[in-house]
Amino acid sequence: MRPRRANSQTLLSIFNGKTIQVGVIYVDLVESTDAVSRMKPSAVRAYYTTFTNEMIQVIIDFGGYFLKPLGDAVVGFFPAFRGFVNQADNVVNCGLIMIELCKNSISPLFVRKRLPKISCRVGADFGTVEVVKLGVQSTGYFVDMVGNTMNIAAKIMKKAGANELLIGDQLSKVIHTTYRLSCSRIGSLPLPSPYAYYKVGFVL
Amino acid sequence: MDFVIDKLEVVDKTKNLVRMQLVPDPRVWRRTKVGDVSGYLHRLDENFIPDSVVAKMAKNLKGLPITTNPVNYPGKREYLKRSKRRLSASATKASQ
Numbered sequence: 001m002r003p004r005r006a007n008s009q010t011l012l013s014i015f016n017g018k019t020i021q022v023g024v025i026y027v028d029l030v031e032s033t034d035a036v037s038r039m040k041p042s043a044v045r046a047y048y049t050t051f052t053n054e055m056i057q058v059i060i061d062f063g064g065y066f067l068k069p070l071g072d073a074v075v076g077f078f079p080a081f082r083g084f085v086n087q088a089d090n091v092v093n094c095g096l097i098m099i100e101l102c103k104n105s106i107s108p109l110f111v112r113k114r115l116p117k118i119s120c121r122v123g124a125d126f127g128t129v130e131v132v133k134l135g136v137q138s139t140g141y142f143v144d145m146v147g148n149t150m151n152i153a154a155k156i157m158k159k160a161g162a163n164e165l166l167i168g169d170q171l172s173k174v175i176h177t178t179y180r181l182s183c184s185r186i187g188s189l190p191l192p193s194p195y196a197y198y199k200v201g202f203v204l
Numbered sequence: 205m206d207f208v209i210d211k212l213e214v215v216d217k218t219k220n221l222v223r224m225q226l227v228p229d230p231r232v233w234r235r236t237k238v239g240d241v242s243g244y245l246h247r248l249d250e251n252f253i254p255d256s257v258v259a260k261m262a263k264n265l266k267g268l269p270i271t272t273n274p275v276n277y278p279g280k281r282e283y284l285k286r287s288k289r290r291l292s293a294s295a296t297k298a299s300q
Contacts, residue, residue, distance in 0.1 A: 050291065053294065054287065054290075054291065057287070057290070061283070097280070100280070100284060101284065101287055104284060105287050105288045105291055109291050109292065170248070173231050173232050173247060173248060174248055176206070177207070177229060180206070180229070180231070
């Protein structure tokens with residue numbers, strides 16, 4: 001039996017109030033609002049739980065942690081406590097497998113269950129985040145990560161098309177060269193200094 | 205250290221022999237000086253590799269074949285198979 005890993009809340013509470021280096025990944029269902037509006041409630045439940053649970057599982061399998069669901073998106077992070085090169089590659093592999101799973105595993109299953117096919121878009125970046133405890137005493141607390149890296153990864157994800165993985169400049173700098181050579185620059189985010197993002201253009 | 209090809213010339217096409225100049229990837233490594241020592245500074249983790257170390261490394265590479273690892277995740281097929289099993293098991297459970 002595999003040892004049970006600490007969940008992200010346990011891990012992050014150790015770093016509450018500190019700055020840590022992480023790879024951040026956002027995966028989002030494409031055009032789900034439209035699809036869900038035509039579904040029965042039981043189908044809606046199956047649609048979201050299958051996608052969300054599978055994405056969480058992939059994040060964990062690739063050495064990351066599930067942070068939180070965000071509407072129809074899932075946010076994960078890959079702490080770089082013991083060096084970042086392999087973790088950076090893990091983020092990219094994780095994103096590519098997410099796309100493969102949506103195309104070749106979840107969609108065929110959904111078709112069999114008479115649910116609409118799905119596609120996802122993935123955005124990721126690497127950098128420092130601030131660990132903060134949010135909430136009030138009466139409702140309890142949630143340890144979250146905030147900062148530029150989180151915002152950038154979310155913005156990059158929104159630029160991705162269906163079944164596309166886009167990564168930020170910082171992540172593109174820490175992945176292995178062979179990975180980097182397969183990335184093509186798509187554009188830049190209009191931040192105070194323009195921030196480049198890249199499409200990962202290879203198939204695992 | 206990651207390198208990119210800076211100059212490439214064909215020496216002998218029949219033998220697939222080429223000569224190339226490799227430079228530390230400028231997206232990752234920045235030329236700088238620490239005190240009097242010139243070298244390359246990693247843009248993210250701030251590791252500094254002096255020119256003398258890079259030169260020594262280049263010398264040691266002499267005669268070694270250059271290889272490149274294809275980008276892949278060797279366990280992909282098995283992983284996808286496992287996930288399909290996991291998915292259908294959870295779908296069956298959900299429909300019971």
